[in-house]
Structures are given as C-alpha cells and as structure tokens.
Amino acid sequence: MGLVWRITRLNFRAVLEYRAEFMLKVAVGAAWQISVVVFATVLLTRFPGMGGWATSDVLLLASMRLLSHGLYVLLLGRVTWTHIIVQLGQIDAFMLRPMPVYRQVQLAFFNVNAVGDLLVAASLFAGAVLVVDVDWTPARIVYLVVALVGGVLAEGAIGTVLGSIALHAPATAYWSLWLDEMMTAFGNYPLHILPGLVRDAFTFVVPLAFVAYLPAAVLTGHVDTLAVPGWLAVASPLVGLLAYLASRLLWKRSLRAYKGYGGT
Amino acid sequence: MDAIIARDLTKTFHTIARRPGFVGGLKSLVAPARIAKTAVDGVSFSVREGELLALLGPNGAGKSTTIKMLTGILVPTSGSVHVAGIEPHRDRERNARTIGAVFGQRTQLWWDLPARDSLAILRDIFGVEAEEYRRRLSEFDDLLGLSEFWDTRIRHLSLGQRVRCDLAAALIHDPKIVFLDEPTIGMDVVVKEQVREFLRHQVERRGRAVVLTTHDMTEVNRLAERIVLINHGRLFFDGSLTELRSRFGATWQVHVTLADAPAEVAVPGLRVLRHDGPRVAFGPGEGATTTHEALRLIIERYAISDLTIEENDLEDVMREAYLHREQVTA
Numbered sequence: 224m225g226l227v228w229r230i231t232r233l234n235f236r237a238v239l240e241y242r243a244e245f246m247l248k249v250a251v252g253a254a255w256q257i258s259v260v261v262f263a264t265v266l267l268t269r270f271p272g273m274g275g276w277a278t279s280d281v282l283l284l285a286s287m288r289l290l291s292h293g294l295y296v297l298l299l300g301r302v303t304w305t306h307i308i309v310q311l312g313q314i315d316a317f318m319l320r321p322m323p324v325y326r327q328v329q330l331a332f333f334n335v336n337a338v339g340d341l342l343v344a345a346s347l348f349a350g351a352v353l354v355v356d357v358d359w360t361p362a363r364i365v366y367l368v369v370a371l372v373g374g375v376l377a378e379g380a381i382g383t384v385l386g387s388i389a390l391h392a393p394a395t396a397y398w399s400l401w402l403d404e405m406m407t408a409f410g411n412y413p414l415h416i417l418p419g420l421v422r423d424a425f426t427f428v429v430p431l432a433f434v435a436y437l438p439a440a441v442l443t444g445h446v447d448t449l450a451v452p453g454w455l456a457v458a459s460p461l462v463g464l465l466a467y468l469a470s471r472l473l474w475k476r477s478l479r480a481y482k483g484y485g486g487t
Numbered sequence: 488m489d490a491i492i493a494r495d496l497t498k499t500f501h502t503i504a505r506r507p508g509f510v511g512g513l514k515s516l517v518a519p520a521r522i523a524k525t526a527v528d529g530v531s532f533s534v535r536e537g538e539l540l541a542l543l544g545p546n547g548a549g550k551s552t553t554i555k556m557l558t559g560i561l562v563p564t565s566g567s568v569h570v571a572g573i574e575p576h577r578d579r580e581r582n583a584r585t586i587g588a589v590f591g592q593r594t595q596l597w598w599d600l601p602a603r604d605s606l607a608i609l610r611d612i613f614g615v616e617a618e619e620y621r622r623r624l625s626e627f628d629d630l631l632g633l634s635e636f637w638d639t640r641i642r643h644l645s646l647g648q649r650v651r652c653d654l655a656a657a658l659i660h661d662p663k664i665v666f667l668d669e670p671t672i673g674m675d676v677v678v679k680e681q682v683r684e685f686l687r688h689q690v691e692r693r694g695r696a697v698v699l700t701t702h703d704m705t706e707v708n709r710l711a712e713r714i715v716l717i718n719h720g721r722l723f724f725d726g727s728l729t730e731l732r733s734r735f736g737a738t739w740q741v742h743v744t745l746a747d748a749p750a751e752v753a754v755p756g757l758r759v760l761r762h763d764g765p766r767v768a769f770g771p772g773e774g775a776t777t778t779h780e781a782l783r784l785i786i787e788r789y790a791i792s793d794l795t796i797e798e799n800d801l802e803d804v805m806r807e808a809y810l811h812r813e814q815v816t817a
Contacts, residue, residue: 226611233608237599237640316595318560319588320612321580332599479562482500483555 227330234333245335252296252339256289260347263411274416275448279355284439285411286351287367289344291374291434292406297337299379301329305386306393312484314390325474328386357442370438373460376467377433378406383470387477406431413440415448422450430466433459490664490696491534491557495566498527498552498720526552528720529566536663537694539686541701541711545809549720550700554666557698558588571663584613587657591669594641594649595656602637602644602652606659613660620659627655630685647678654685665689667699671706683709704801716808724808732777732798735808739778741769743785744793754784765792 238245263285273281301308308314308331317327357363381402389395406429414422414436426432437456440446446453455462504520506512527549534540544550555561556568559575559582568575575582589595596605610620628634631651636644644652650670657665667686671679683706689695690710701707707714707728714731716724724731740760745752748765756776761768769781776784778796785791799807 226608229611230608233597233600233604237597240599312590312593313595315555315560315590316593318579319558319583319586319595320609321583322612323580481561483552483561 227326230330231333234330238333238335248335249339249342252336252341253343254339255336256293256340256343256347259289259407259411260285260343274413276413276443276445277356279351280439280443280445281412282347282351283355283357283443284413284435286344286348287371287374287439288406288410288435289340290348291371292378292410293337293340293344294371295375295378295382296334296340298375299329299382300334300337301331302379302382302386303399304328304331305389306396309390309484310393314481315483318481324478325383325471355443363442366438367442369460370435370442373438373463374434375463376460377430377463380463380466380470381429383467383474387470387474390474390477390481402429405429406434410434410436412436413445413448415450419450426451430462433462433466488536489533490536490538490571491532491698492569493533493553493557493566494531494568496527496530496553496556496563496568497525497565498549498556498561499523499525499564526720527556527563527717530717530720530722531566532715532722532725534664534696534698536696537690538712539690539697539699539710540713540715541699541707542715542717543700543707543805544717548718550717551668552720553717554588554668554698554700558586558666559583584660585662586664586666587660587662588666589650589653589657589668589670591650591653591667591672594653596641596649596652598642599640601640602633602655605641605652606637606656609656609659615660619661623659623661624655627658630688631655631681646672647674650674651678651682654682658689662695664696665698667697667701669701670699671701671703679703679706686710704805708801718809728801731808732801732804735804738799738803738807739771739781740797741778741781741785742795742797743767743769743789743791746790746792749789752789754781754788756784757781 238248263281268278272278276284302325305314305328308328313331314324314328317324320327352359352367382399385395385399385402388398405425409417409421409425410431414425414432417425422432432451437449437451437459440449441453441456441459446456449456501521501523503515504522506515506520530549530553532540542550542553552561556563557570557575559570559579562576570582571585573582573585575586596602597608600608606624615623624633628637631654633651633655636648637652639648641649641652654670670686671682674682686697686699687710690697699706699710711728713727714724715722716731724734726734741757743766745765745767752759752762752767754769756772757769758772759767760770769785771781778798782794782796
C-alpha cells in the first residue's frame with residue numbers, strides 16, 4: 224500500500240505542475256456532473272414522484288450513483304484507458320516489473336477529472352442524505368457505505384471487462400464512451416420506469432442496477448417495486464464484488480493471450 | 488554457465504486475411520478467413536553469463552517477438568525458454584527481478600515525472616536497498632552523465648537523454664540479464680559511443696548477459712562477441728563476427744605490389760582480379776578463403792613490397808547474409 228500511495232502522490236504532484244491543465248480537468252469533471260444534476264433536477268421538478276419514488280428518494284439514488292462513479296474514476300477508472308496504454312507500448316513495460324499489470328494500469332497516471340466528479344457528487348450526496356426520509360440507523364449507515372463500495376466494484380467490473388478486450392482490440396474506446404453515456408443517462412433514476420427489456424438489460428447484461436438503483440431501493444423501502452427478489456437487491460454489494468472478481472479473472476486470461484504491440 | 492536457453496522457440500499469431508478491394512473488405516467482414524503467421528519458427532540458441540549476443544535480422548524478421556518471449560511479455564506457441572532458470576511466461580514477476588530491458592523506441596519511465604522520481608519508484612518496486620541504490624545511481628551517473636538532466640520530466644528529454652535514463656532504469660535492480668532492443672536508435676555519435684562504453688562495462692566488468700538487437704553495424708562491430716541471425720522467423724547463423732565474415736563476406740580484395748613484375752601471376756585458391764605490372768589485385772577463388780589465408784598463400788609464392796586489404800564492411804556482409812537467406816527460403 225505504501226508503494227501505491229507513493230506512486231499516486233508522485234502522479235498527483237506531476238499533474239499539479241501543469242496548473243491550467245489541472246484546473247481545466249477539474250472543471251470539466253465538475254461541469255459534467257453538474258449538467259447531470261441540472262438535468263435530473265428539471266426531470267424531478269416536472270415529474271415529482273418518479274415511478275412511485277419521492278423526489279428525495281431519487282435524489283439519494285442519483286447521488287449514490289454519482290459518488291460511486293467518482294470513486295470508481297479515482298480508484299479504478301484508468302482501466303478504461305487500457306486501449307491507449309496498449310498503443311503507447313506501456314503494457315510491455317509493465318510486464319517487465321515485478322508488480323501486477325492491472326495495478327500498474329491503475330497507477331499509470333492520476334485522473335484529475337475524478338476530483339471534479341467527486342466534488343459535485345459529495346455535495347449532492349451530503350444534501351440527499353439530509354433530506355431523504357430514511358431513519359439512519361447504524362445498520363443502514365453501514366449498508367450505505369458497503370453499497371457505495373459495491374457500486375464502485377460493479378462499475379469497476381464493467382471497466383475491467385472493456386479493458387480486458389482493449390488488450391486485443393483498441394476499438395473498445397467507443398464502447399467505453401457509449402457505456403459511460405448510458406450509465407449517466409439511466410443510472411440516476413429508478414430503472415423500473417424503463418421498458419422491461421431495457422431494465423433487465425441494465426440488470427443482467429450491464430450490472431448498472433446494482434451500482435445504486437437496487438441498494439437505494441433497499442434503503443428507501445422500495446424493494447416491493449423491484450423486478451428482482453428482495454434478497455438480490457439487498458445483496459447488490461456482493462453482486463458488485465463478484466462481478467469485479469469475475470472481471471479480474473477475465474483480465475488475467477486476456478493478459479495471458481496478449482500479443483504485444485509494435486514490430487515482430 | 489548459460490543465462491538464457493531457448494529451444495525450438497515458436498510463436499504463431501492468428502490474424503484475419505485481408506482481401507483486396509472494397510468487396511474483398513466486405514467479404515472479410517462477413518466471412519473472415521483466419522490465417523496463421525509464424526513470426527518465430529523453431530529458434531534455438533543460448534547465451535552465457537558475461538556474453539553480449541547481437542540478435543540481428545532485417546525488419547520483420549522476428550527479433551522483437553523473440554525478445555518479447557524471452558522477457559515474458561509473450562507466451563511461446565511451442566518450444567521452451569529458460570532465463571536464469573526461470574520460464575519467463577510462467578513466472579513473470581520473478582523473471583522481472585532477474586532481467587532488465589530497454590526498448591529504444593519507447594520509454595518505460597513515467598512520462599510526466601522527472602527521471603529521478605521514476606528511478607526512485609523503480610527502486611521501491613524492485614525493493615533495492617537505499618545504500619545500494621545510491622551507489623548504483625552514482626555509478627550510472629558517472630558512466631552516462633545522468634545528473635545533467637535527471638530532474639527534468641521524461642517528456643521534456645531528448646531521445647538520447649531519455650534512453651540513457653531507460654538504461655539506468657533497466658539496471659537499477661542489478662539484473663543478471665539485459666535485453667536491449669535498438670537502444671541507440673536516433674542517437675548522435677557522441678551519445679552512441681557513451682552508451683556503447685556503458686554496455687561494454689556492463690558485460691566485461693559486471694558479467695551481465697546482454698542480448699542486443701540493432702541495425703547499427705558499427706555497434707555490432709564494436710560490441711558483439713557472437714551474432715545470431717534470423718530471418719522469416721528462422722535462425723540461420725549463430726557464430727562469431729569472423730565466422731560471419733568468412734561465410735558471407737567473401738568478396739574481399741587483397742592489393743599487392745610485387746617486388747618483381749612477373750608476366751604471369753597465379754596463386755592456387757585465389758582469383759587474379761587485375762594485373763598491371765607489379766600491382767596485382769587478388770580475390771577469393773574456388774572454396775572462398777579468408778584474407779589471412781590469402782596473404783599466407785601470396786607471401787609463400789611472391790616477394791611483396793606493399794599491401795592493402797579491402798574487406799567488405801559489415802553492412803555489405805549483412806546484406807549478403809540476408810539475401811542469401813532470402814534465396815534459400817525462396
């Protein structure tokens with residue numbers, strides 16, 4: 224952990240030296256999330272009580288999704304840059320060091336956008352926790368924290384699957400962008416407002432529902448409105464963990480079949 | 488003792504065959520025809536401790552793929568490879584502690600960090616003791632002049648400066664075996680010589696086994712004790728520079744001025760290329776011989792007052808070797 228912290232600190236120091244670039248990246252991260260919040264606010268004020276959920280419940284769901292996403296970008300997000308890391312020949316260099324390649328991908332650079340993402344997400348999250356009609360017992364607080372970690376891991380699983388494919392096919396960059404758009408567009412709202420097929424796709428194909436929708440439903444008492452069993456909703460953080468572990472296995476297999484980059 | 492042993496090393500890549508034209512492109516999309524391309528085909532060689540081996544071949548010959556298998560980046564399709572007793576692809580992290588590598592065309596350092604920070608991170612990753620690290624860094628600074636630019640970010644360094652930092656990074660953990668893939672590409676002559684001196688030091692004084700790929704024949708001439716040539720993925724020569732010259736560089740000329748001016752000149756095994764009074768030019772005859780042997784034969788028959796030897800330079804020899812291989816495989 225000491226080494227990870229040291230490398231992260233040096234990477235952070237490196238981005239700080241390009242001040243204008245640093246500020247622009249923080250600002251774009253914040254602007255991106257603010258635009259999501261503004262859109263959500265418009266939706267919620269025009270259509271209060273979305274799918275039977277109170278506005279404050281949806282606010283909690285959206286803030287959990289945004290906070291999980293911000294933490295994901297900060298901690299695991301570099302994996303979606305695998306296509307560029309491959310093209311720069313850095314995977315070859317990582318394989319020459321006695322450290323897991325996946326960890327080195329995560330330590331390749333400091334993702335400044337995450338700072339902006341987190342600033343907005345944390346503010347919104349603090350507000351949502353205060354206004355939502357939930358009795359914050361110690362058990363619910365623990366579940367909230369575990370759910371956020373599960374959300375990070377669920378999104379990490381999606382990123383790692385894309386990264387695993389990117390080791391062989393750099394075109395996954397477009398899939399990353401598309402999935403990010405999809406998650407931003409649909410991840411902040413109760414998914415049961417969508418047609419059944421789309422809702423099921425966001426539950427069982429892309430595990431978006433497990434990032435925030437299902438845990439938020441558990442916390443706000445909407446388990447009865449879900450299309451999945453209550454125990455599965457409660458177990459969302461575990462699903463996130465299992466999905467992430469499975470994606471790491473895929474990464475390992477993919478790395479073993481890595482064909483290198485450059486000449487013969 | 489052998490530091491590297493490769494036996495029947497083979498790497499086959501599977502790709503989609505490209506059909507010509509727009510319709511061909513569509514056909515490839517709908518019904519792709521997979522083809523196997525063997526980049527390295529049954530290559531066997533070994534490298535001893537304290538030996539510098541030049542792994543040479545034309546572009547696309549399979550040199551980089553071979554090095555990537557030796558370093559654990561690629562998994563061989565078949566055959567075996569042992570580097571310091573370790574199978575690189577099976578035990579990548581342990582292998583990484585035993586080897587160092589420089590790929591001249593791209594850096595292994597952190598692009599946005601000063602070189603010294605990158606080296607410090609590598610010290611921590613490889614677990615090098617602080618005192619040992621200071622000593623090695625000082626040694627590398629003496630040999631490569633790193634302190635002039637090691638506080639500059641890698642992205643702002645010139646190519647020569649960057650590769651010198653990469654060399655230090657590759658050796659900071661004191662590996663027994665070093666792989667260098669075109670380490671002096673794009674360098675000016677002064678830096679090239681500095682790097683060559685550094686490599687010579689690593690082999691002769693530190694006893695490291697070095698595998699070097701390069702297209703710079705001066706480098707080969709000055710550094711390589713042994714040469715392995717590959718083309719189309721197959722090894723077709725493994726020997727010393729002298730052996731290489733005698734096999735592929737037999738187009739030398741020996742110009743002599745004879746003490747007399749005989750009307751007829753003939754030396755068995757040599758061909759008379761020109762004869763103008765006392766001045767005679769000999770070339771290799773049937774059963775091509777070396778220049779040393781040619782000199783002996785000439786001196787045995789004639790008294791000479793002057794002598795010049797024109798040997799093909801190494802580039803000519805290599806061209807001859809590559810073309811020879813092309814003809815054999817055609």
